[in-house]
Amino acid sequence: MEGVSDRLWDRTRRRVQEEVVDAALTLFLEQGFEETTVDQVVAAAGISRRSFFRYFGTKEDIVFGDLAEQGPVILAALRERPDDEPIWDALGHALSVLSTRMSPERGIAIGRLVVTSPALRAAHLEKHLRWQQVLAPEVERRVGIGDAPPGLVGEAIVATVLACLDAATAAWLDQGSDDLEELRRLTYVALAAVRQRTTS
Amino acid sequence: MEGVSDRLWDRTRRRVQEEVVDAALTLFLEQGFEETTVDQVVAAAGISRRSFFRYFGTKEDIVFGDLAEQGPVILAALRERPDDEPIWDALGHALSVLSTRMSPERGIAIGRLVVTSPALRAAHLEKHLRWQQVLAPEVERRVGIGDAPPGLVGEAIVATVLACLDAATAAWLDQGSDDLEELRRLTYVALAAVRQRTTS
DNA sequence: GCCTCCTTGGCATCGAGTGCCAAGTTAGCA
DNA sequence: TGCTAACTTGGCACTCGATGCCAAGGAGGC
Numbered sequence: 001m002e003g004v005s006d007r008l009w010d011r012t013r014r015r016v017q018e019e020v021v022d023a024a025l026t027l028f029l030e031q032g033f034e035e036t037t038v039d040q041v042v043a044a045a046g047i048s049r050r051s052f053f054r055y056f057g058t059k060e061d062i063v064f065g066d067l068a069e070q071g072p073v074i075l076a077a078l079r080e081r082p083d084d085e086p087i088w089d090a091l092g093h094a095l096s097v098l099s100t101r102m103s104p105e106r107g108i109a110i111g112r113l114v115v116t117s118p119a120l121r122a123a124h125l126e127k128h129l130r131w132q133q134v135l136a137p138e139v140e141r142r143v144g145i146g147d148a149p150p151g152l153v154g155e156a157i158v159a160t161v162l163a164c165l166d167a168a169t170a171a172w173l174d175q176g177s178d179d180l181e182e183l184r185r186l187t188y189v190a191l192a193a194v195r196q197r198t199t200s
Numbered sequence: 201m202e203g204v205s206d207r208l209w210d211r212t213r214r215r216v217q218e219e220v221v222d223a224a225l226t227l228f229l230e231q232g233f234e235e236t237t238v239d240q241v242v243a244a245a246g247i248s249r250r251s252f253f254r255y256f257g258t259k260e261d262i263v264f265g266d267l268a269e270q271g272p273v274i275l276a277a278l279r280e281r282p283d284d285e286p287i288w289d290a291l292g293h294a295l296s297v298l299s300t301r302m303s304p305e306r307g308i309a310i311g312r313l314v315v316t317s318p319a320l321r322a323a324h325l326e327k328h329l330r331w332q333q334v335l336a337p338e339v340e341r342r343v344g345i346g347d348a349p350p351g352l353v354g355e356a357i358v359a360t361v362l363a364c365l366d367a368a369t370a371a372w373l374d375q376g377s378d379d380l381e382e383l384r385r386l387t388y389v390a391l392a393a394v395r396q397r398t399t400s
Numbered sequence: 401g402c403c404t405c406c407t408t409g410g411c412a413t414c415g416a417g418t419g420c421c422a423a424g425t426t427a428g429c430a
Numbered sequence: 431t432g433c434t435a436a437c438t439t440g441g442c443a444c445t446c447g448a449t450g451c452c453a454a455g456g457a458g459g460c
Binding site for chain 2: 427
């Protein structure tokens with residue numbers, strides 16, 4: 001583990017952060033993300049507006065936390081996968097390390113927020129772009145790029161997986177499931193659809 | 201053609217719009233998108249701040265215009281393609297109708313702006329989501345969805361094509377090409393990479 | 401107990417975006 | 431031509447997210 005300290009300051013910081021997130025998510029689920037102002041959040045959490053923006057750089061960060069910076073974590077997980085594993089499975093497994101970082105209920109709540117708020121959708125996609133840049137080189141090392149320009153193949157593959165994951169998540173939320181295994185299955189269905197149609 | 205009128209008001213409106221875009225793009229290319237304020241743009245274009253926001257709902261709209269609303273145009277082009285054409289080619293051709301709406305030089309300038317500005321990237325991706333929702337049903341009609349939930353297959357396929365197009369565009373801008381045929385080739389390479397790896 | 405480091409919150413400010421309103425311009429009609 | 435209805439314009443005030451600056455206060459080492 002990196003940089004996780006147990007000094008009083010750090011523990012306090014994490015506790016405050018959690019309290020703010022709890023208060024904010026409650027408000028977001030009640031009134032919607034855009035309809036909730038930062039002032040309401042800080043009032044509910046008992047923190048000053050100025051301090052809030054030191055804990056969370058943006059309002060969207062309440063929802064996504066440090067997820068955007070977890071590219072290296074996914075990369076490490078990807079490197080653990082055997083070299084001869086199909087890239088799709090390897091990426092799927094690598095990405096699933098993130099789903100262990102939060103309760104399924106909270107994940108579903110966040111998912112619903114994301115699909116209903118343009119601002120959150122945008123941040124979500126930005127996050128994927130960040131991951132793409134981190135993961136693309138390792139993907140290209142695995143699959144080879146032939147004479148394609150560096151980056152093209154890797155980014156296309158990672159973006160495809162993330163797109164299929166997003167489409168699957170939308171369908172998953174839509175059908176009101178709360179079973180992570182079902183999400184995995186839907187992702188596989190989406191990837192299979194892409195595979196099936198690429199051969200035609 | 202729909203709704204394109206030649207009343208004086210409409211012609212004036214289009215002319216003003218073009219002038220603002222020209223002035224704004226010049227500023228954006230000089231100083232960057234985020235570093236240019238709307239006040240600078242309206243000063244350079246000789247229009248009031250208030251009127252600006254009636255012409256362009258957001259600052260990003262200067263760059264993208266009504267591209268986000270062109271989903272139906274792409275859809276119409278997709279419907280023109282023969283039913284037995286592979287979905288990838290059909291989508292590629294349908295999307296290419298948009299590249300005829302602007303000069304290649306301006307397209308390249310905009311492309312460079314988009315890759316260097318997070319706000320523009322986000323708007324770009326939002327735009328793709330809008331297109332996805334419009335195109336997905338027709339895609340699913342063509343390829344069939346088996347027993348997958350409606351939307352999943354179509355959105356996955358459209359998102360994959362757009363992702364490959366984006367990756368190809370990035371590589372294309374990177375290599376400093378200005379040949380649209382080369383962009384088409386790179387898109388094909390990206391899609392081929394996805395295809396190749398889906399069979400393993 | 402003292403000094404240093406870090407956090408806190410208040411204040412002012414910026415930039416994007418919106419509602420409202422008075423004034424001016426265009427279009428249609430007599 | 432002149433009148434009216436419809437629409438546009440720009441100014442003002444305001445909201446909301448986000449940032450720089452600064453004085454005050456708590457934590458930890460000595």
